[in-house]
Amino acid sequence: MKFEVDERGYYGQFGGAYIPEMLYPNIEQxxxxxxKIIYEPEFQAxxxxxxxxYVGRPTPxxxxxxxxxxxxATIYLKREDLCHTGAHKINNTIGQIxxxxxxxxxxxxxxxxxxxxxxxxxTVCALMGMECIVYMGKLDMDRQRPNVERMRxxxxxxxxxLSGNMTLKxxxxxxxxxxxxxxxxxxxxxxSVVGPxxxxxxxxxxxxxxxxxxxxxxQEEIGNPYPDYVFACVGGGSNxxxxxxxxxxxxxxxxxxxxxxxxxxxxxxxxxxTALGKPGxxxxxxxxxxxxxxxxxxxxxxxxAGLDYPGIGPLHAHLFDVGRVQFxxxxxxxxxxxxxxxxxxxxxxxxxxxxHAIAALDKIELSAEDVVVINLSGRGDKDLxxxxxxxxx
Amino acid sequence: MKNxxxxxxxxxxxxILSVFYTAGFPIQNDTAAIAVQLEAAGVDMIEIGIPFSxxxxxxxxxxxSNKIAxxxxxxxxxxxxxxxxxxxxxxxxxxxxxxxxxVMQYGIEKFCKEASQAGVDGLILPDxxxxxxxxxxxxxxxxxxLSISFLISPxxxxxxxxxxxxLSTGFIYAVSSSSTTGAKSEFSAEQQLYFKxxxxxxxxxxxxxxxxxxxxxxxxxxxxxxxxxxVGSSFITCLKNSKDLKxxxxxxxxxxxx
Ligand SMILES: Cc1ncc(COP(=O)(O)O)c(C=O)c1O
Numbered sequence: 001m002k003f004e005v006d007e008r009g010y011y012g013q014f015g016g017a018y019i020p021e022m023l024y025p026n027i028e029q030x031x032x033x034x035x036k037i038i039y040e041p042e043f044q045a046x047x048x049x050x051x052x053x054y055v056g057r058p059t060p061x062x063x064x065x066x067x068x069x070x071x072x073a074t075i076y077l078k079r080e081d082l083c084h085t086g087a088h089k090i091n092n093t094i095g096q097i098x099x100x101x102x103x104x105x106x107x108x109x110x111x112x113x114x115x116x117x118x119x120x121x122x123t124v125c126a127l128m129g130m131e132c133i134v135y136m137g138k139l140d141m142d143r144q145r146p147n148v149e150r151m152r153x154x155x156x157x158x159x160x161x162l163s164g165n166m167t168l169k170x171x172x173x174x175x176x177x178x179x180x181x182x183x184x185x186x187x188x189x190x191x192s193v194v195g196p197x198x199x200x201x202x203x204x205x206x207x208x209x210x211x212x213x214x215x216x217x218x219q220e221e222i223g224n225p226y227p228d229y230v231f232a233c234v235g236g237g238s239n240x241x242x243x244x245x246x247x248x249x250x251x252x253x254x255x256x257x258x259x260x261x262x263x264x265x266x267x268x269x270x271x272x273x274t275a276l277g278k279p280g281x282x283x284x285x286x287x288x289x290x291x292x293x294x295x296x297x298x299x300x301x302x303x304x305a306g307l308d309y310p311g312i313g314p315l316h317a318h319l320f321d322v323g324r325v326q327f328x329x330x331x332x333x334x335x336x337x338x339x340x341x342x343x344x345x346x347x348x349x350x351x352x353x354x355x356h357a358i359a360a361l362d363k364i365e366l367s368a369e370d371v372v373v374i375n376l377s378g379r380g381d382k383d384l385x386x387x388x389x390x391x392x393x
Numbered sequence: 394m395k396n397x398x399x400x401x402x403x404x405x406x407x408x409i410l411s412v413f414y415t416a417g418f419p420i421q422n423d424t425a426a427i428a429v430q431l432e433a434a435g436v437d438m439i440e441i442g443i444p445f446s447x448x449x450x451x452x453x454x455x456x457x458s459n460k461i462a463x464x465x466x467x468x469x470x471x472x473x474x475x476x477x478x479x480x481x482x483x484x485x486x487x488x489x490x491x492x493x494x495x496v497m498q499y500g501i502e503k504f505c506k507e508a509s510q511a512g513v514d515g516l517i518l519p520d521x522x523x524x525x526x527x528x529x530x531x532x533x534x535x536x537x538x539l540s541i542s543f544l545i546s547p548x549x550x551x552x553x554x555x556x557x558x559x560l561s562t563g564f565i566y567a568v569s570s571s572s573t574t575g576a577k578s579e580f581s582a583e584q585q586l587y588f589k590x591x592x593x594x595x596x597x598x599x600x601x602x603x604x605x606x607x608x609x610x611x612x613x614x615x616x617x618x619x620x621x622x623x624v625g626s627s628f629i630t631c632l633k634n635s636k637d638l639k640x641x642x643x644x645x646x647x648x649x650x651x
Contacts, residue, residue: 008524018493020450020519021544022571024553163456169447176449183548183571281494281520282447294468295498296446 003248003319009197012321014288014314017196018281022180026188027284029103031198037102038095038205050094051209054127055084057091059210061217061373066345073366076227077348077376078214080239087351087378088207088239089120093189095206097124100187107131107186111161111175113140113168113235114305114353115147116378117191122156132156135174137167140305147382165299168309172283192236193313196284200241200313207242214373215246222371229364231256232375233357234327235271235306237313243375248324257316258360260302260353261329271300272329273312274320282310288317303332303386304352306378330359338362339380340393351378352386397486397514398540398563401437402599402620409621410612410649411438411601412628413490415458416475417467418444419632424472425479427632430639432483434646440517440623441476443469443491450519452575454626458633469499473507480512488542490517501530505537515540515563523560531560542566547587551594558596565600567591567619576607576627580614588618609651624649 009015009031017027037043051057059079068075080088093110100108108125111134112118118134125132134151138160141148151158164170179188193200193207215225230247232240234257247253262270270276273288280289282297290298290310302308312320319325330338339355342348350358354377366372380387387393401409412431416424428439444462448455476487489508496504496518508516516539521530523543534541540563545554548571558565569584570577580588591600602615603623615622628645635641 016525017522018520018525019522021549022450022546022568025548025550163453164446164460173447173449177452177573180450181572278498281492281497283449284520289494291494291498293498295495296463297494 003315003324005197005201011315011318013279014286014317014321015197015200016286017284018286019196019284020180022183023176026179026183027196033103034099034198034202037099043098043102047095047098051091055090055094056082057209058213058217059083061214061221063221064346067342070345071361071366072368073370073372075372075374077374078210078243079376080210081348081350081354081376081379085116085120085123086381087116087120088210088242089117089191090123091209091242092191092203092206092238093117093120093124096187096189096202097128097130100189101128103187105185105187107182108189109133109135109175109178109186110189110191111135111168111171112191113137113171113308114382115140115144115151116306116382118156118158119147119150119154121189122151122154125156126154133178134158135161135171135178137161137165137171139166140168140171143305144382167299168305169297169299176283192238193241193315194236194283194285194311200285200315203238204241204245204315207238208245210239210242210375211244211246214243226250226253227373228370229254229256229372230375231258231357231360231372233258233307233353233377234312234316235309235353236311237316239375239377241313241315243373244325255325256360256364257325257327258356259327259329260304260307260335260356261331262301262303264331265329269301271302271308271310273310274327275329277311285314287311287314288320303335304356306351306353307356328360328363330356334359334362336390336392339387348376349380350376351380352383354378396538396540396563398438398488401486402564405437406599406620408616409437409601410435410646411440411621411623412436413440413442413623413625414628414632415442415444415455415462416472417462417465418458418629419461421462421465421467421471423638424475425482426638427642428479429482430642431646432485434643435650436485436646437621438486438488440488440490441472443472443489443495445492445495448492450573452573452626454576454629455574458629469495469504473511476508476511476513486514487512488515488517489513493518493520502533505533505539509537509539513539515542517542517566519544523557527560544568546571547584554594554596558598561598563598564620565596565598566623567600567602569602569605572604574604574626576630577605577611578608579610580605585614585618592618609649612649613651
């Protein structure tokens with residue numbers, strides 16, 4: 001595949017494994033074993049069984065008639081919101097916990113922003129009877145109380161990250177520090193296509209089930225596996241990587257990544273990494289990064305806690321660089337309006353992250369023959385508080 | 394070409410004391426004054442940390458010093474200016490240590506050239522991958538006579554230690570335990586075994602033991618097993634609480650050496 005990671009762990013100029021030596025043995029072990037492990041027939045059987053019977057896959061590809069009418073195109077929604085725990089994140093955590101078990105790890109750590117990845121990790125740890133610690137920025141813990149309690153009910157210890165601005169970036173720092181201090185018995189389940197190689201590739205492979213299903217389902221629906229467009233929101237980029245994966249080499253399929261513009265790309269309160277970032281190194285990979293001229297990482301802003309990350313995965317940085325994916329952004333207001341619109345037209349309240357992908361319908365010139373797939377990455381239950389505070393419905 | 398690090402290790406095989414502190418901490422202009430006092434107190438080498446917003450290998454003490462330095466506007470350009478001023482005032486080697494991103498934004502080549510011209514002797518960039526270094530930067534740093542030290546930890550394999558030994562110039566930074574930076578009061582039996590294993594490997598380069606050295610006991614243990622010790626967090630704590638840098642620095646070094 002043309003956009004596959006190379007053997008040094010790079011996608012074009014992005015990627016690699018920029019880690020302190022203390023993490024090297026863990027990363028080396030993962031790098032040398034992940035492909036072997038995940039393509040063992042026994043692993044595949046267990047993974048697929050859990051995706052089917054526990055997560056509820058395949059998720060429907062739903063023809064959204066009223067939304068289609070409004071935007072004058074044929075619009076399908078890939079219903080990742082119907083996955084167990086309410087978002088695509090669990091596709092990855094199921095895969096990684098099976099890898100962790102085969103590596104002989106006894107404990108799991110994770111970072112979380114909105115809490116969706118934390119809940120998905122806490123869930124698989126309960127399922128497998130493994131001890132779990134989730135780092136979460138203190139500010140995010142206050143903003144996302146219900147998810148904190150969900151993790152606790154599932155038996156996970158939630159540790160507040162008190163450094164920096166106390167959000168997702170800082171939770172990731174704390175998880176990495178924990179891993180440095182507990183190098184042998186612990187696996188770190190990273191929640192997106194970020195981090196040192198092989199994480200971006202491994203997470204993309206686990207999420208690629210999304211586009212695998214889209215292809216099959218479209219073939220059945222319209223007799224052609226290829227849509228004209230795939231839309232997905234991009235925080236770190238895992239749901240987008242999964243939705244784009246099996247279309248990357250089909251250049252006639254237009255791939256649209258939607259970032260969070262926050263209060264506007266130029267407002268100083270934004271998380272639109274491709275618009276505002278420069279190549280840099282954070283959390284183990286070289287990628288596009290929002291930073292000052294001095295190379296200090298900038299604290300991003302978005303109304304959605306799951307998109308407020310200062311970087312994107314190295315695969316996406318490369319896809320942006322070579323023009324394979326078109327990146328657009330949606331502001332807080334545009335996303336909130338789109339979330340309400342989807343609720344009213346289709347009876348689906350999306351996660352606010354996901355609402356950014358819906359908002360891009362207004363930004364791309366569509367024609368009546370176009371077939372569009374929007375990856376509905378998650379449901380809005382966790383965001384009710386934000387919807388209520390926003391109030392315009 | 395002379396390199397002060399190579400000269401130091403050629404002249405002194407034991408009991409080397411290297412002190413780490415964050416540039417621009419506690420006050421932006423303290424960088425040079427601290428170095429002068431450290432040399433006067435009998436320290437052999439200094440490692441000056443380039444502050445970064447996301448220091449993932451550091452514990453709370455150094456994290457805080459990074460934040461304070463950054464809040465006061467510290468950056469790579471200012472640090473290089475401070476080194477230019479400092480160099481004529483001290484004789485000992487100066488090592489700059491930092492995460493890659495601020496250096497990358499300054500321009501790695503530009504940074505290496507200017508650092509070398511300013512009188513820096515060595516670099517430690519803990520998140521620069523070995524293969525990147527070999528592929529892109531080794532030639533440059535060799536040509537500038539800048540020594541490069543890499544970290545090893547108790548979980549580093551013997552093969553990799555050999556590889557790091559063959560690629561390092563100057564000295565090897567032996568991290569005392571798999572951990573982030575931070576002060577500890579003594580070394581465990583397991584750690585001692587690891588130091589002994591390193592000693593028995595008869596590496597080409599001397600190794601200094603760092604992370605967790607905070608008092609005379611840990612300093613003396615490190616000196617017994619390696620060429621010497623690197624002290625960081627506990628010195629930062631000393632700076633943070635200091636009312637009189639000169640007195641406190643001399644007192645700190647004296648209590649370490651015992
Ligand atoms: C529903 C949903 N969509 C998207 C994201 C963003 O992550 P990614 O870009 O990795 O898919 C999150 C993250 O929390 C999420 O919860």
